[in-house]
Amino acid sequence: MKKIIAIVIAIALISASLLSVNAATISELEARQAELEAQQAEYQQKLNDSNAAVNEQQQEVDALVGQVESVTEEIQVCYQKIAIYDESIAEKQTAIDAANAEIEANMDVLRQRIKTIYISGDVSALEIVLGAKDFSDFLDKLQLVQYVSNHDEELISGIKEQLDAISDEKAALEEDKAELEAEQATLTEKQTELNTLLEDNKETLAGLQSAAADAEMQLSLSEEELSGLSEEIQAYYRQQREALAAQQAAAAASSSSDDSGDSGSSSIDYSAPQQVETDGSWTWPTPGVITSEYGEQRSYESHNAIDIGASIGTPIYAANSGTVVNCNSSCPHTNYGGSWCSCGGGYGNFVWILHDNGYETIYGHMISTAVGYGEHVSNGQLIGYVGSSGWSTGPHLHFELRINGVKSNPMNLY
Known part of the structure; x- marks a missing residue:
């Protein structure tokens, strides 16, 4: 023992x-x-x-x-x-x-x-x-x-x-x-x-x-x-x-x-890898509407996430339970209003959660975070607030899904 x-x-x-x-x-x-x-x-x-x-x-x-x-x-x-x-x-x-x-x-x-x-x-x-x-x-x-x-x-x-x-x-x-x-x-x-x-x-x-x-x-x-x-x-x-x-x-x-x-x-x-249940078990991360869809073609790349438009300070919740494997809360540009900065690798203030079965979710451009590195979070738990930090043209949540390291469409979870 x-x-x-x-x-x-x-x-x-x-x-x-x-x-x-x-x-x-x-x-x-x-x-x-x-x-x-x-x-x-x-x-x-x-x-x-x-x-x-x-x-x-x-x-x-x-x-x-x-x-x-x-x-x-x-x-x-x-x-x-x-x-x-x-x-x-x-x-x-x-x-x-x-x-x-x-x-x-x-x-x-x-x-x-x-x-x-x-x-x-x-x-x-x-x-x-x-x-x-x-x-x-x-x-x-x-x-x-x-x-x-x-x-x-x-x-x-x-x-x-x-x-x-x-x-x-x-x-x-x-x-x-x-x-x-x-x-x-x-x-x-x-x-x-x-x-x-x-x-x-x-x-x-x-x-x-x-x-x-x-x-x-x-x-x-x-x-x-x-x-x-x-x-x-x-x-x-x-x-x-x-x-x-x-x-x-x-x-x-x-x-x-x-x-x-x-x-x-x-x-x-x-x-x-195991089959992840997606029949309603995933929580929508923040109140708001989709302003940019997955795969949207931009000037230099395809947008491999979705953007959810919301006002500054809107709560952001964990889409499912998991462990915070990376995060950043040091970006001072929390409401850049159209300008860009490279804080957090472009995500600004963000939270990165590792779920079961190789699923990961990333929540970018926050004004501030509510959880820290290594912390276990529950499905629907408050993890931060909407902002416009990093590579952001205005207040919104950058919601990204990766499956075994590969960027995937988050809408497949709902």
């Missing part, structure tokens, strides 16, 4: 010591967890902003690429049109050269005829020819016209008119070509400016993409660390449950020995 009692006392002392040491570090872990969650919210917002900026900058780059392609196509069209003008001008020049050659040939024929006149001895006609100042003056001389056939005169005049018309067309083509070359120069300058702007925007886009990648990497690292902390915290509470189960098993063994004289252990395995 004495040996069993000694074992019970030893287990109780070891468990109490273990829980006390772990309780000191769990607050630090949970504070770090709250800090990481805040960082995640910040990184997620940065990532969202960066991705939005990247998308906007990408649209601008795409628009500039489209403009560059359009201007480049315009320049190509200008090149093609200039080539056509060059071809047309060359054709006109060929026609001008042909007309000039034809005029020269007819002048040779005319000179030959004049020579024939001279040989025939018609000196007066020769004097008229030699006295002419130019070809036009020559044609105007009535005395000479009678020696030149009407056919020759019409031929030369027609060629001269044709030559003048072709020269005018060539001049017009050259003027149009000059205007087109000026337009091409303007387009080329615009193309250069657009390409410079495009390169600048590509550099900006690359910077934004790099910032988005950094934010995504920071978010990933934060999630990795947060995952590790969550495992540590869950291990802590699992250790507490095992220690509590060992105490209960030892106490049951002692009680059985006292009743029957048998030093054997209890037949109940307190460490094994």
